Amino acid sequence: MDIAVINPNSSAAMTARIAQSISRYKAPATHLRVLRVETAPISIQGHFDEAACLPGLLDAVTQQERLGVDGIVVACFDDPGVGACREIATGPVIGICEAAVVFAKTVAANFSIVTTLPRSVPIVEELVVKYGAERQCRQVRAADIPVISLEEDPDRARKAVRSEIEKAIAQDRCEAIILGCAGMSDLAEELTRTCGRPVIDGCVAGLKMIEGIVGAGIVTSKAGAFDYPIGRELVGSGAGRGCVPA
Amino acid sequence: MDIAVINPNSSAAMTARIAQSISRYKAPATHLRVLRVETAPISIQGHFDEAACLPGLLDAVTQQERLGVDGIVVACFDDPGVGACREIATGPVIGICEAAVVFAKTVAANFSIVTTLPRSVPIVEELVVKYGAERQCRQVRAADIPVISLEEDPDRARKAVRSEIEKAIAQDRCEAIILGCAGMSDLAEELTRTCGRPVIDGCVAGLKMIEGIVGAGIVTSKAGAFDYPIGRELVGSGAGRGCVPA
Amino acid sequence: MDIAVINPNSSAAMTARIAQSISRYKAPATHLRVLRVETAPISIQGHFDEAACLPGLLDAVTQQERLGVDGIVVACFDDPGVGACREIATGPVIGICEAAVVFAKTVAANFSIVTTLPRSVPIVEELVVKYGAERQCRQVRAADIPVISLEEDPDRARKAVRSEIEKAIAQDRCEAIILGCAGMSDLAEELTRTCGRPVIDGCVAGLKMIEGIVGAGIVTSKAGAFDYPIGRELVGSGAGRGCVPA
Amino acid sequence: MDIAVINPNSSAAMTARIAQSISRYKAPATHLRVLRVETAPISIQGHFDEAACLPGLLDAVTQQERLGVDGIVVACFDDPGVGACREIATGPVIGICEAAVVFAKTVAANFSIVTTLPRSVPIVEELVVKYGAERQCRQVRAADIPVISLEEDPDRARKAVRSEIEKAIAQDRCEAIILGCAGMSDLAEELTRTCGRPVIDGCVAGLKMIEGIVGAGIVTSKAGAFDYPIGRELVGSGAGRGCVPA
Amino acid sequence: MDIAVINPNSSAAMTARIAQSISRYKAPATHLRVLRVETAPISIQGHFDEAACLPGLLDAVTQQERLGVDGIVVACFDDPGVGACREIATGPVIGICEAAVVFAKTVAANFSIVTTLPRSVPIVEELVVKYGAERQCRQVRAADIPVISLEEDPDRARKAVRSEIEKAIAQDRCEAIILGCAGMSDLAEELTRTCGRPVIDGCVAGLKMIEGIVGAGIVTSKAGAFDYPIGRELVGSGAGRGCVPA
């Protein structure tokens, strides 16, 4: 099957890291494309950045849809534009926050989330409510690092994330941790080993969820909110302008 | 005070109608600008259209902010991009769905909402949850008419809306009605008279809410989720390209 | 328009302070009456005090209704008797807790409330749920001062309130503050300046909300829960006995 | 033990009926007083009536407290003033709506409520939320009869109640019924027989709940919201003026 | 009336202690049987133990039902198997967590729960949601002691419980405490005296709730979820094998 994982920001480095982290988890039969949106901000830090990435993201989804993609993962923890992507796509679409929450709820009675900047905390809290996990989510925490530091100063960033996870375990008594940024994808394995409980990366979770839904033969319902956009001509060129592989 | 009411679609006819409906409700001292987004879809019917209107909407908000606007109303019932607008704006920003819900909760123990197309019902239901009104909202209903019919076949559209309101009153036992589309703004007064209970238009509600918040000297908190966008250069030209007065 | 702001306790000093705080926020065309209920307790500190203020409050509302008032604000943060007032009144009625919560939700992703005594915390928590803001309200806090201390020892009271606000900002990571007592009305402006985020006074919020709803031409629905009381003769003299201007 | 069941309206006929219905359910050792509030409205039909009954109700509770009562039931389905009564009383206080909901949740997975007038439906719905039973409550329904008709035209009233219960069973698929008015207390036994599922009267439920809590040696917490009123002198004469036995 | 209180674990010591604690609270006319399930684990510490106790518990309930019991209390704070017991029983069945929560909500605006092991905290949190008390429950806490320590090292256990209660009062500002384990039943009276607020034992609460419901003539609804099991032959011998009196 054909799966596209689209990082809706423009960072080549982050996209490469996501591609590296998740490619070894893909099913043998999965043809995986990891893409980034060249016209988008370098990182998604707030509502404005979410909005700013949308034109490129939707153009990329339109392009992938025309290429016959079977399923799509939106690889930003704010899950920007997932509803609009579902309108365009025939196959299933998932954001990495939703996927991570689903996996965490299956293997733990509760969890905390560690994201980058404090300004993203309310955005993630709202997603947690939307996904019906407010009772399982002990707390959404910020390591207080900019997204870009995950590239530019990875050691310091890793330490800040680990330190916040340790606080989450001690103070929130949480049974699992969700990494609240696609840029942390490469940290999950090591942190799982050192933290004594699942540390979940939404990029891998999203990939495996979409492989599962596609594998089950289930497509996006076109009987309501996710029906194809009415003004098809608005859907854009689908040339995937600014949409670049990892 | 300077208030901008921005219709995030590109319909000149709808924008003119909104301007006409609300201008007689403005406070004497309010300098009111009613704008539309020329680059946006002709109507907002689903998640994709919401995304498609954002670049123009945010450019318009940036322009208004530079002009020193005191408060902003986003005049589409899906409340698209309100979080991003709040990041850009210094003054308060409200969507017409939120404003209508606030006014309805103040004057009635419960209400139903009548929108245009069935595909918008889940979008509005999600907003109702977000605004904490799920216990007061009896039902979100669709008159099953395209937004554009409010311009092109106003008699038929008005009949469909009225008929759905009558069903809402009979079946939902609701004490107030909210009109679920900016394009219905001109129907509120007549329907209030004929329905025997408040029929609330979000455009007027949004204008009066923003006048009130500005009048109270309250501005948008920059201490968290609505802080100014980090990448200010991304905020766009602010030339208001495609932003056109009613 | 004619607006009555009724402080449902009997404190002349607090009523005068409310009048002073809010009068400069009123719209030019608003004829504002700030009243107190002479037969009520000197302050409202708990359920019993809420009940004790009701006969005088409802008599005052009846009187104002007969005088043709356009809208009413109940200026106690417990929002006592608002439902009963809505039955009596033709125009809109709002409590200052509801108004403050509405304004805070518009300008911030979350907020904390600072009230006076710990015994009032559960009462306010219940209101927050009723108004659908439990997800935005980080915490309801008490400065642990009696209401009357706001008159009798204003310096100490102001320090206690400010200290609790500082704790709220540090511990709750809240983006706005709501002052949980009508008697704190005069503190809002200064605290907004010093706290770096909106500090919202419900008295001003209530006044501006009611001006807005009246200005929108919206009245209380008489189609259900807020219909006029059935036993009109029970509504009392309406002589406004014990109802005294600021 | 000494239990007072206080009907907060002034109807002698209804109070007598309540006394007759519940007295055969009391424990042998219970000394039961069934009282009415002479200064209250003849029936409680809405928020205003709730407020109007409070001075007499609180005076009656003060009187009973001085007489050393062990527990109190407020026998009106709107549960008016229960918080204020809890402040005055040392022993437990319960309203009949809360008690009926507790009993229904114990013996059925869900229930519907049948009250008198439509205007009371939103009041009861709000109580159901407050008591945490919104997921078990299928629907709050009104038989559309005034409370007084239960006295003045009992045959017609009984038929209207039974008819609404039949609709609830057929349409709501509910496993139990709660009678939403103290004046329906005498109907519960017969309706339980004919309806094939529990039909619960809050007056009996309230009496048995209070006997149970008192029997468990549990009193009202004075560590917070239900501490004694601060201004004890405000609690009134406690002479029980207007408080009359059944 | 005949009431069976069934401790679904096999500890004779704990069962004896429960019997001793609650027997002085029973109504004079109550014929009380306190039983334990000999085939069950020695204590219920987690989901597996809950499942492991069920065959014996359901056999015991079947036996008691044949003996004509009027009501049943399941005396483990996880409320295991209560739904299945309700299917078997004609009379009412309650778990001690539900009963304690009901009593706490009646006498306090909020409460915290102190259980034994941290692994039980999520189980109890889920029950609190099920019983609609998530807004009143300040926190579920663990004293971090195994259940059996309540027998084997009662002094240390009592100290750990008391210490956790003190933390709950100081940090959660709770107005009442619920003891989250049947094995703590004997601690309630002393802790109530020393803690200055109700400390509620679910065993006593369960007994008094069931006496009340039985006394009200209310039985389990057989009109839905709690109808008798369809395969009656599966209900087991009802010989009460492994069911042993205290």
Added chain:
Amino acid sequence: MDIAVINPNSSAAMTARIAQSISRYKAPATHLRVLRVETAPISIQGHFDEAACLPGLLDAVTQQERLGVDGIVVACFDDPGVGACREIATGPVIGICEAAVVFAKTVAANFSIVTTLPRSVPIVEELVVKYGAERQCRQVRAADIPVISLEEDPDRARKAVRSEIEKAIAQDRCEAIILGCAGMSDLAEELTRTCGRPVIDGCVAGLKMIEGIVGAGIVTSKAGAFDYPIGRELVGSGAGRGCVPA
């Protein structure tokens, strides 16, 4: 990877049908075992049946765990004993209701569930709340057929299910359907074609979810509620007595 799908009832026919339905959806590398619990009731129709299947189910899980299974699906729509299974298992465990709900939420804005008997409706409603999907679940419906009819009178059963789905689409305006019984697994594909929207079978959803979680390298958290049972000796023989392959 090794996946066990355990039907917790004893029906050989239903187990065979599940095996047939799902085996063509498994990933090539998955070694799939479909088992039934010979000691369990022939179908799970209510809380009692859920309890009755547990000893055999847990013994089967213990056996599979010893055989080194990587993940487990509990193939009954009541999700019985999933928490207990998670304590025993190292790998992930999911029930088919949870899996179906997760998939439905990803591809549709809302859904309705069609189960067999009305008595199961409240059980499923409670699961929907537990999984945080109450806002997406339009209604839980019963086709009013016993589970066994799916074997014994498949044509009539299929017609009843289809008829209830048609009602769900017309009345609930739902965008997807979930089949609320493992025994309906073979109906999903045909119904998806005829209904114009996804009709989701939890057995396939569960299999694909577990393949995904195992494929992501995520195991059950042992840091809290799902830690291994304390009394390991209680976990049973693990001989899988009564556990029979399809």
